[in-house]
Amino acid sequence: MSNFDKIFSGSKVLITGHTGFKGSWLSVWLKLLGAKLTGVSDRVGTDPSHYYSIVNIFDNDLKADIRNLDTLKEIIRKNKPEFIFHLAAQPLVLDSYIDPYSTFTSNTLGTINLLESLRTYSEKCNVVIITSDKSYENLEFDRGYHEEDRIGGLDPYSGSKGAAELAIKSYFSSFFKENHNVKLAIARAGNVVGGGDWSSGRIVPDAIKAWQDSRPLVIRNPHSTRPWQHVLEPLNGYLLLAKFLKENKPINGEAFNFGPITDQVFNVEDVSKILKKFLIGFSYEINSRKSDAVYESTLLALNIAKAKQNLDWSPRLSFEETFKMTAEWYENFYTATSKNIHKFTINQIENYSNCK
Numbered sequence: 001m002s003n004f005d006k007i008f009s010g011s012k013v014l015i016t017g018h019t020g021f022k023g024s025w026l027s028v029w030l031k032l033l034g035a036k037l038t039g040v041s042d043r044v045g046t047d048p049s050h051y052y053s054i055v056n057i058f059d060n061d062l063k064a065d066i067r068n069l070d071t072l073k074e075i076i077r078k079n080k081p082e083f084i085f086h087l088a089a090q091p092l093v094l095d096s097y098i099d100p101y102s103t104f105t106s107n108t109l110g111t112i113n114l115l116e117s118l119r120t121y122s123e124k125c126n127v128v129i130i131t132s133d134k135s136y137e138n139l140e141f142d143r144g145y146h147e148e149d150r151i152g153g154l155d156p157y158s159g160s161k162g163a164a165e166l167a168i169k170s171y172f173s174s175f176f177k178e179n180h181n182v183k184l185a186i187a188r189a190g191n192v193v194g195g196g197d198w199s200s201g202r203i204v205p206d207a208i209k210a211w212q213d214s215r216p217l218v219i220r221n222p223h224s225t226r227p228w229q230h231v232l233e234p235l236n237g238y239l240l241l242a243k244f245l246k247e248n249k250p251i252n253g254e255a256f257n258f259g260p261i262t263d264q265v266f267n268v269e270d271v272s273k274i275l276k277k278f279l280i281g282f283s284y285e286i287n288s289r290k291s292d293a294v295y296e297s298t299l300l301a302l303n304i305a306k307a308k309q310n311l312d313w314s315p316r317l318s319f320e321e322t323f324k325m326t327a328e329w330y331e332n333f334y335t336a337t338s339k340n341i342h343k344f345t346i347n348q349i350e351n352y353s354n355c356k
Helices: 021-032 069-079 093-098 100-119 156-176 203-212 232-246 268-278 305-311 319-333 338-354
Strands: 012-016 036-041 060-063 083-086 125-130 182-189 217-219 255-258 284-286
Touching (some): 021 232, 021 338, 125 232, 217 268, 232 255, 255 305, 268 284
Parallel strands (some): 036 060
16 A cells, blocks of 8 residues: 555545446545545445445445436535545446436536536645546557547447547646646556456456356457456556546646556457356357447557556456456355455455565
8 A cells, every 4th residue: 555655544545436347446446545435326236236345334325316416515515524435427438328308417417516516625635537438530540549539439438438538638727727625636547357347248247247147158259359457456546546636746737547558459259259268157159140230349458558657557457366356356246245255355455465
């Protein structure tokens, strides 16, 4: 935990989307660092959920919808956070086709509401806004997207995240650039895996469900590549962003990519093979029929040179270590009590913090 000194100890931290996969892992890590936590979410997205395994870590555990501007303003005014991590979102590409309106209101309007709530905020606050690697206009680059590449998106999810990025840029230039109280940074992460994700339409949760049902996982796009990374990798980056903002490092208003080393980008079949290695009884098969699925990018990779240079951040886990940790978490979950899985989560965070 030494990377962060005592910077979060005793600090008031607000996490939007704290019941989600990444939000719940971030909450546990911040609690270990001594933070006073306020979580804001409108619901728990899945059952089971990693959030349900968390044991008494929140000072305030609030049910609220970030699409309600007045409610969000009041939460911030009342709790006076020194740090905000904005993760609340509709996170699934396939769901964005089913309900594009909710996707845009959650991902775009929700972000605008946060910015608007902070526009007249008089307290000092360091804000990390998490968007997505899918914010980039997908041109199937094999070099990995740079932070300066064009923002866009063909599917509703990507479009909603791209629109949020444009709003952030506009608000920062107009209201926060010369504001010495509120500082913000943007984090774009790749496909995150780890224990405690049960969202539909993602390969690891789908694999775990198939494994538990003793049936093969059917994969539809075996050659699609993604920047797979363990959830703790980008969370480490988010915490570093917040730390550097508070220390007045020159990153205010900047965006950063967090992903694996570019030459370690693997495809869907690679993931299926590595899961078969670590999950006893897991199997998969490829759907050879022509897919009528909605559009998803085939090639997606991030360039992480900026985070390396400016934040001294770099991935710590190999592809194999990432999926070994993930498989071990699920194996523990299905054989342990809630209290024990919370402890297992803590152990994984501590082990990650100690690795180089």
